[in-house]
Amino acid sequence: MPPSFNDFHCRSIEERDAFWAEQAGRIDWHVPPRQICDYSNPPFARWFVGGQTNLCHNALDRHLAEHGEQNALIAISTETNSEKVYSYRELHAEVQRMAAVMQSLGVEKGDRVQIYMPMIAEAVFAMLACVRLGAIHSVVFGGFASGSLASRIDDAEPKLIVSADAGSRGGRVVAYKPLLDEALRLCKHRPAAVLMVDRGLAPMEMQQGRDHGWAERRAAFLDAQVACTWVEATDPSYTLYTSGTTGKPKGVQRDTGGYTVALAASMPLIFGGEPGQTFFCTSDIGWVVGHSYIIYAPLIAGMATVLYEGLPVRPDAGIWWSIVEKYKVTHMFSAPTAIRVLKKHDADYLSRHDLSSLKALWLAGEPLDEPTAQWISKAINKPIIDNYWQTETGWPIMTLCNGVQPQATRFGSPGKAVYGYNVKLIDESTGEELTGAGQKGVLAIDGPLPPGCMQTVWRDDQRFVNTYWKSIPGRMIYSTFDWGVRDEDGYYFILGRTDDVINVAGHRLGTREIEECICAHARVAEVAVVGVADALKGQAALAFAVTRDALEGEQARKALEADVMKLVDARLGAVARPSRVIFVSALPKTRSGKLLRRAMQAVAEGRDPGDLSTMEDPAVLAQIQARL
Numbered sequence: 001m002p003p004s005f006n007d008f009h010c011r012s013i014e015e016r017d018a019f020w021a022e023q024a025g026r027i028d029w030h031v032p033p034r035q036i037c038d039y040s041n042p043p044f045a046r047w048f049v050g051g052q053t054n055l056c057h058n059a060l061d062r063h064l065a066e067h068g069e070q071n072a073l074i075a076i077s078t079e080t081n082s083e084k085v086y087s088y089r090e091l092h093a094e095v096q097r098m099a100a101v102m103q104s105l106g107v108e109k110g111d112r113v114q115i116y117m118p119m120i121a122e123a124v125f126a127m128l129a130c131v132r133l134g135a136i137h138s139v140v141f142g143g144f145a146s147g148s149l150a151s152r153i154d155d156a157e158p159k160l161i162v163s164a165d166a167g168s169r170g171g172r173v174v175a176y177k178p179l180l181d182e183a184l185r186l187c188k189h190r191p192a193a194v195l196m197v198d199r200g201l202a203p204m205e206m207q208q209g210r211d212h213g214w215a216e217r218r219a220a221f222l223d224a225q226v227a228c229t230w231v232e233a234t235d236p237s238y239t240l241y242t243s244g245t246t247g248k249p250k251g252v253q254r255d256t257g258g259y260t261v262a263l264a265a266s267m268p269l270i271f272g273g274e275p276g277q278t279f280f281c282t283s284d285i286g287w288v289v290g291h292s293y294i295i296y297a298p299l300i301a302g303m304a305t306v307l308y309e310g311l312p313v314r315p316d317a318g319i320w321w322s323i324v325e326k327y328k329v330t331h332m333f334s335a336p337t338a339i340r341v342l343k344k345h346d347a348d349y350l351s352r353h354d355l356s357s358l359k360a361l362w363l364a365g366e367p368l369d370e371p372t373a374q375w376i377s378k379a380i381n382k383p384i385i386d387n388y389w390q391t392e393t394g395w396p397i398m399t400l401c402n403g404v405q406p407q408a409t410r411f412g413s414p415g416k417a418v419y420g421y422n423v424k425l426i427d428e429s430t431g432e433e434l435t436g437a438g439q440k441g442v443l444a445i446d447g448p449l450p451p452g453c454m455q456t457v458w459r460d461d462q463r464f465v466n467t468y469w470k471s472i473p474g475r476m477i478y479s480t481f482d483w484g485v486r487d488e489d490g491y492y493f494i495l496g497r498t499d500d501v502i503n504v505a506g507h508r509l510g511t512r513e514i515e516e517c518i519c520a521h522a523r524v525a526e527v528a529v530v531g532v533a534d535a536l537k538g539q540a541a542l543a544f545a546v547t548r549d550a551l552e553g554e555q556a557r558k559a560l561e562a563d564v565m566k567l568v569d570a571r572l573g574a575v576a577r578p579s580r581v582i583f584v585s586a587l588p589k590t591r592s593g594k595l596l597r598r599a600m601q602a603v604a605e606g607r608d609p610g611d612l613s614t615m616e617d618p619a620v621l622a623q624i625q626a627r628l
């Protein structure tokens with residue numbers, strides 16, 4: 001008889017090494033691991049020590065003999081009206097060409113390669129080529145602009161940057177090369193080479209000696225055969241930057257062996273995915289969901305994966321569902337924000353397609369509100385499964401593990417803790433564990449974090465320890481920085497962030513980063529950015545700014561607001577642009593000068609700002625209220 005989910009979870013914690021040794025059998029090892037988990041130096045967990053493997057081998061090469069002609073990558077763009085399907089064999093050939101080109105540009109094991117690309121097949125080739133060579137990719141979301149890109153280049157110090165002439169959104173071309181050139185002008189690090197994919201969307205100025213064209217280089221390596229470089233299980237596969245409480249994004253560093261095992265196990269145990277099925281994840285390769293569930297997990301599992309460039313409602317709200325019908329998609333993975341966009345259209349756009357292949361829809365990245373869950377559940381008549389995790393973990397912390405044992409959905413809850421995660425609720429002031437049902441606490445995870453989770457912050461072990469493992473008094477435990485509560489059956493409910501991270505349309509943004517950018521404006525003296533509830537995007541960024549000089553009249557305010565927004569667009573990207581910039585004469589602060597963000601947020605959301613006894617000047621809040 002299969003084990004109950006609770007027994008399965010219990011064993012993953014109590015017989016940790018035996019449990020993960022079994023899961024490790026799901027992937028190919030060049031050299032099997034000597035030790036399953038080395039936790040002799042907490043909180044640094046070293047998984048599958050002594051083992052040697054390769055992520056690209058597990059995603060591609062090992063499927064060739066049996067599934068070589070099967071679909072691997074289905075690249076669809078409604079922006080350029082193109083559609084191309086790559087079999088495993090074809091994808092393998094393209095990845096080898098890309099790997100050979102990278103080698104010719106000097107890339108070796110351990111080198112970083114920054115990837116700043118739209119959702120095109122070449123981005124997938126580039127990521128897989130990196131891990132094939134043992135190089136470390138660092139993908140920067142294509143919606144970010146030059147400032148964000150520059151800070152990530154300086155931190156990752158890539159030998160090579162791979163990019164494209166342009167992305168496209170809703171039919172509007174966004175040229176990448178000028179943004180990349182500006183980023184390279186802003187940063188200190190100089191990459192040895194830049195490889196550009198020309199889609200024919202925007203002109204490119206190529207810099208002699210540094211910039212190379214993918215098409216020309218590829219032509220020289222059509223028959224390339226590049227063997228996988230075996231790497232230690234603990235060698236990094238990639239870094240991915242994510243926002244926190246400071247203005248400087250953290251490079252989340254992922255290993256190779258642990259990540260491959262975690263994803264290989266997640267497909268059958270969480271998603272019930274099998275070779276030959278088709279996974280359609282609508283995220284972006286610039287986010288962790290894209291890394292794990294557009295690229296690596298489906299390919300490791302021998303499934304086909306859909307890479308989609310375009311909007312969910314263009315040419316109409318039926319587009320995703322026509323893809324499900326055409327390619328017999330079995331698993332779909334998206335974000336609540338996308339469903340709220342669809343919800344503005346007739347549900348008939350969805351239901352008119354034959355969705356019989358589809359098993360379920362998983363949603364992640366932000367709270368799934370009940371009306372959205374109900375609407376999509378009715379529109380497609382399939383199970384809707386909430387899924388909670390973070391860039392740091394790389395795969396779900398909480399969801400239903402239906403591949404272990406079918407579990408009932410509870411609206412508003414992403415489910416129980418997934419196997420491998422020893423989740424606790426902690427009282428933030430005492431550090432004590434809250435064991436009773438209905439008690440609100442900080443969601444924390446007792447170490448070691450399971451395989452696949454972040455190893456450290458890139459080149460900053462101390463920051464990893466201080467940020468994640470020391471925020472709770474009296475104990476070393478990983479903080480998710482989310483509030484949570486558990487019911488009597490072990491189902492969790494997520495109640496929002498404990499820090500200044502906000503979630504706009506499923507994009508994780510740090511308010512500090514936006515504040516630092518706005519402060520660079522010559523006329524801005526001080527600024528505070530908070531996230532406020534938004535019906536469509538979940539949250540929207542709202543900025544409160546104090547100007548250096550007097551700002552009289554509505555027209556002057558509007559002009560400066562537009563100027564500030566332009567600055568954010570140019571430096572960080574439109575994703576970080578606040579929905580409004582509200583000019584005030586002072587920001588609410590405590591007597592000791594600490595910004596009262598929560599009070600500003602409460603007022604902006606029409607809630608009671610709570611205890612204001614520590615506030616220096618309560619009139620400031622009244623002014624904010626009047627200007628909203």
Ligand code: PRX
Binds near residue numbers: 368392507
């Ligand atoms: O606050 C939680 C929220 O998004 C954060 C992680 O965002 P990111 O690093 O971009 O990773 C997304 C991976 C899915 C979390 O700390 N979050 C994510 N999923 C959910 C969620 N909040 C509520 N419900 C969820 N299902």
